[in-house]
């Protein structure tokens with residue numbers, strides 16, 4: 001059965017965390033909204049009761065009749081099916097906890113450029129965004145990156161992994177976090193990266209995985225831009 005991923009076309013966004021897992025597993029999937037008529041199908045599902053619920057927002061995954069919403073929840077569902085999660089229940093729940101911390105971090109990264117309102121233009125909340133970016137760079141960025149770096153160090157099993165001795169979807173998501181932060185905050189990241197050698201090493205390791213490497217070079221991989229979560233506004237980066 002082909003997995004159907006539903007996410008806005010044109011931005012990597014939160015859909016990318018799911019795409020990376022599907023790509024690394026070599027899974028059969030359709031990126032529905034990027035195909036002809038796909039946006040209409042996505043909007044129709046968001047208006048329809050399926051399997052007892054209607055998803056609040058993309059990304060969501062359809063596997064047969066089951067609709068799974070929220071990036072972290074989708075990864076919890078796919079992780080064991082794709083061989084990208086710990087085998088024991090305790091490990092799977094721990095991986096889910098780490099992924100939920102990534103979810104929290106992603107929301108804060110988004111709120112740097114939209115601190116007042118999701119539906120307002122960036123230009124209409126620019127002063128607040130500048131103020132928010134200072135706090136983000138000084139406090140939240142090091143707090144989250146330090147947390148994930150300590151997790152990689154504590155796990156410490158040969159190759160760099162968030163959990164156990166093998167690759168999980170959490171490693172793929174941490175790869176993408178570093179990619180996005182480098183795009184959005186190039187000066188700040190250049191300054192702080194020496195403090196996070198394991199996150200940097202994990203990023204380099206994931207980039208070289210043959211399937212991820214092929215995916216990154218393909219047209220399936222969308223470039224970061226100023227419509228998504230990770231946006232580059234020079235005035236919000238370190239000066």
Ligand SMILES: N[C@@H](CCC(=O)N[C@@H](CS)C(=O)NCC(=O)O)C(=O)O
Pocket residue numbers: 013014015057058059069070071072103118
């Ligand atoms: N907790 C959800 C958040 C989903 C979400 O915020 N999706 C965004 C796009 S990345 C959206 O379409 N939001 C519409 C809205 O909040 O009204 C997840 O992690 O997947």
